[in-house]
Amino acid sequence: MLPMDPTKKISFQRLISEGDLVIVYERHDHMKAVKVCCGSVLQNRFGVFQHTDWIGKPFGSKVLSNKGGFVYLLAPTPELWTLVLSHRTQILYIVDISFVISYLEIVPGCLILESGTGSGSLTTSLARAVAPYGHVYTFDFHEQRAALAREDFEKTGLSSLITVEVRDIQGGGFPENFCGLADSVFLDLPQPWLAIPSAGKMLKQDGVLCSFSPCIEQVQRSCESLRTNFTDIRTFEVLLRSYEVQEGRRECTGDDEGDPLGSLPCKRKQCSSGRSNGKEKSDVHTVMVRPCSEARGHTGYLTFARLKCL
Numbered sequence: 001m002l003p004m005d006p007t008k009k010i011s012f013q014r015l016i017s018e019g020d021l022v023i024v025y026e027r028h029d030h031m032k033a034v035k036v037c038c039g040s041v042l043q044n045r046f047g048v049f050q051h052t053d054w055i056g057k058p059f060g061s062k063v064l065s066n067k068g069g070f071v072y073l074l075a076p077t078p079e080l081w082t083l084v085l086s087h088r089t090q091i092l093y094i095v096d097i098s099f100v101i102s103y104l105e106i107v108p109g110c111l112i113l114e115s116g117t118g119s120g121s122l123t124t125s126l127a128r129a130v131a132p133y134g135h136v137y138t139f140d141f142h143e144q145r146a147a148l149a150r151e152d153f154e155k156t157g158l159s160s161l162i163t164v165e166v167r168d169i170q171g172g173g174f175p176e177n178f179c180g181l182a183d184s185v186f187l188d189l190p191q192p193w194l195a196i197p198s199a200g201k202m203l204k205q206d207g208v209l210c211s212f213s214p215c216i217e218q219v220q221r222s223c224e225s226l227r228t229n230f231t232d233i234r235t236f237e238v239l240l241r242s243y244e245v246q247e248g249r250r251e252c253t254g255d256d257e258g259d260p261l262g263s264l265p266c267k268r269k270q271c272s273s274g275r276s277n278g279k280e281k282s283d284v285h286t287v288m289v290r291p292c293s294e295a296r297g298h299t300g301y302l303t304f305a306r307l308k309c310l
């Protein structure tokens with residue numbers, strides 16, 4: 001569980017104990033969430049790991065299997081949770097999440113309204129951003145999804161910062177008791193324009209709304225609705241480009257014309273040399289970097305708007 005001190009401050013500066021949720025890290029693209037239980041084992045290609053051996057170790061520890069293989073036990077931060085959670089719906093990923101938290105100006109103590117909850121990916125990061133004194137009220141009309149999200153927030157130790165309610169936000173709007181109290185509102189709904197008038201009523205003066213939509217037609221209709229009570233309306237698409245790094249060795253004859261690495265001496269390290277066909281030959285250490293072939297493409301559009309001053 002995400003540990004909380006009495007002031008609800010999230011901290012991992014402690015040792016792993018029975019019942020904690022840890023992220024078992026094999027590599028950056030192979031992780032899973034495991035609840036630590038005395039007497040249980042984790043079995044994978046590296047061997048058998050006894051949970052009992054994990055108890056009392058700091059988060060981040062490297063632990064060994066019966067065969068000498070190893071994994072790392074990482075703390076269940078929102079960033080990692082987003083990568084391992086069960087996908088019951090489409091979810092927001094960390095690139096969009098970071099942008100949302102910045103542009104919604106979310107700081108500790110904020111009161112946030114969100115709909116729909118979905119798999120709770122965004123909610124988890126919102127909760128950490130408002131901790132220790134703020135709160136996230138999240139609404140989904142799907143009862144089972146809401147219940148599973150509640151269970152997840154218990155597991156990740158964030159339940160005191162999040163309230164999940166079952167409600168049709170497009171049909172009924174947000175509950176009236178939040179009128180004028182929300183610092184920000186986030187919508188990830190199929191027809192956000194239906195919820196925008198209610199979202200406007202919930203926001204404090206100067207409050208900011210964000211709506212996430214995969215299709216540009218949804219953005220257009222949302223913007224039409226936003227024009228009534230909102231200003232500073234802007235839509236963004238955030239794309240992440242990551243890079244693969246490959247290290248290797250190759251033979252080089254000194255004819256570097258046309259060789260992209262030839263003009264980059266800082267990228268290579270000469271290790272040995274000799275002669276071939278009368279030419280100087282060297283074995284070089286190369287580092288090649290290229291954009292990942294499996295880069296995530298379009299996720300959705302993020303539309304932000306600020307409530308007009310009265």
Ligand SMILES: C[S@@+](CC[C@H](N)C(=O)[O-])C[C@H]1O[C@@H](n2cnc3c(N)ncnc32)[C@H](O)[C@@H]1O
Pocket residue numbers: 089090091092115116117118119120121122123139140141142145167168169170171188189190
């Ligand atoms: C794409 S998911 C949200 C994913 C979430 N942002 C995340 O990061 O995990 C959209 C959710 O909106 C909910 N939803 C759809 N229409 C709704 C409505 N009228 N009122 C409340 N929730 C609704 C769906 O049940 C679904 O769980």
